[in-house]
Amino acid sequence: MTATPHATPLPNTAVTQQRTLVTALPGPRSRELMDRKASAVAGGVGTTMSVFAARAEGGIVVDVDGNHLIDLGSGIAVTTVGASAPRVVAAVQAQVEAFTHTCFMVTPYEVYVAVAETLNRLTPGEHDKRTVLFNSGAEAIENAVKIARAHTRRDAVVVFDHAYHGRTNLTMAMTAKNMPYKHGFGPFAPEVYRAPLSYPYRDHTTLDGPEAAVRAIDHIEKQVGATNLAAVVIEPIQGEGGFIVPAPGFLPALAEWCRANGVVFVADEVQTGFARTGDLFACDHEGVVPDLIVTAKGIAGGLPLSAVTGRAEIMDAPHVGGLGGTYGGNPLACAAALAAIETIEAEGLLERARNIERLMKDRLHLLQADDDRIGDVRGRGAMIAIELVQAGTSEPDPELARALARAAHQQGVIVLTCGTYGNVLRFLPPLTISEALLVDGLDVLAKALKGDVMTVHQHTASSGSG
Incomplete structure (x- = not known):
């Protein structure tokens, strides 16, 4: 009996640092693997997204269907120096x-x-x-x-x-x-x-x-x-x-x-x-x-x-x-x-983390000014979060957090939720991520907040990039 994974080898070339969707998410190969997971892996092991990684580099995760996803999670703050860091x-x-x-x-x-x-x-x-x-x-x-x-x-x-x-x-x-x-x-x-x-x-x-x-x-x-x-x-x-x-x-x-x-x-x-x-x-x-x-x-x-x-x-x-x-x-x-x-x-990643904080907080505070469902913007460096609440209150809104995360995932942006109340959307990008990828990921979030998810999907699928 062999245990060789059934996967198509990827070429040994640099991963393009750009969001690209070539299939709907999850793609057919990921769906197949999710079926295998269900019959082989203990049910208590959940996944944030139903896509399977094939390769990762810098701020991009490439799935088995060839989609390039923006990584704003870093494997839960693990690949801080970027995925597959050369050193x-x-x-x-x-x-x-x-x-x-x-x-x-x-x-x-x-x-x-x-x-x-x-x-x-x-x-x-x-x-x-x-x-x-x-x-x-x-x-x-x-x-x-x-x-x-x-x-x-x-x-x-x-x-x-x-x-x-x-x-x-x-x-x-x-x-x-x-x-x-x-x-x-x-x-x-x-x-x-x-x-x-x-x-x-x-x-x-x-x-x-x-x-x-x-x-x-x-x-x-x-x-x-x-x-x-x-x-x-x-x-x-x-x-x-x-x-x-x-x-x-x-x-x-x-x-x-x-x-x-x-x-x-x-x-x-x-x-x-x-x-x-x-x-x-x-x-x-x-x-x-x-x-x-x-x-x-x-x-x-x-x-x-x-x-x-x-x-x-x-x-x-x-x-x-x-x-x-x-x-x-x-x-x-x-x-x-x-x-x-x-x-x-x-690579001066301490200063890079501070630059990421400035970029992300500036944008998130602008979103907060127009949307009172963002109760709080907080964090330091490349550890930033928004706490989501019911409009006009401080009542936690975990469903909004889940909906925004799902919308981002569908558009090829990896984000995570957290919080005792399940109402916090957190961002943990690798410190080597490009400014362009950060801006693209935040653009997706902004459109999701406005309920413009379908427009984003249609644009991404037709253009092949973010």
Whole structure:
């Protein structure tokens, strides 16, 4: 029995960075593959779009039917340096020719150490640091909690409203949203407590960042108690929760309280890390120095890798053999990570992220001025979102978010929804995307907001480009 995929090889040429639809979406080949998926893949695995990727480069994903789609999702903030980034491809090719695996815990290798050294150098703070590598964001979050508990000899963990930290048992407990992440999968790990977040659009008060921190700290002290608390874990900008940016001063106040009370302050930068927000890490924006920082997604240009980096005295608290995993710090992923970081530095992608923010926010604010269903425009760098509400209110409108996403998908623009209420449309373009593709994608969104979806489809199908 063979397991060779039935697919037509694509020519080894550069992918044209232009939206082009040659079929309706999904095309016939994608529909065929969706039928195969239904009979072969567990039903619990959903897909945002019913199109199958054949190739991706820069800001374009090419499907199996030859359609060129604008990528405003980056595989959920993973291909930050662009799909098939040349340095990443070359590094992985060289490493795969050397060896693919030995397990770092059996016979270690230099590239793992090089990634650890790089993260120790780049992450916030000038203190002595150590790093350990894993495979996924959820795995790294679990290990950050293990490390904090080993260091403090306390059990409790505090997370926040709207948080998302993963799909494992502990990280499901830490995640706020029930469906689809938690429903039916309990019981969950104990000693996880939730505190109120600073959510400027929905606080409905005049709370500034420090005041919102006082509210959260009061909640923590009364319901948990600092002497029981091992760690406070927070996303500097929430991801799945709706790209919520806490008010200025909220994060620094929390970090200061943690330091004063011997609590480990853990920044979950799985989605925000590696230039996504216009800083190398989102904590850098306010000069917050976490005790532990968790990274994944954009760390390795598309290969599975995650890390926990932090203060040496905390990181070294677990006993020898207490941290690790068979695939953690796989040599291919490590090589890719070094190449991705080199790309960020060599191509000036921090400034590029800030330019993307200016372009996108300028356009989205213009749309908001003409459409009161856009309740909020927020985010930093290339991590931008609009919160959609019922006209003239702040009532969440998840159906509008779904409809806009569907309309964009039909026109060959990959966008994602998120938020506790399902009413947030989020944009995570690769930092290497061209301005022309961004403008084209936003044009599609603008026409969808006006209900002019059919006109867009007819134009695209007849012209063969965006």
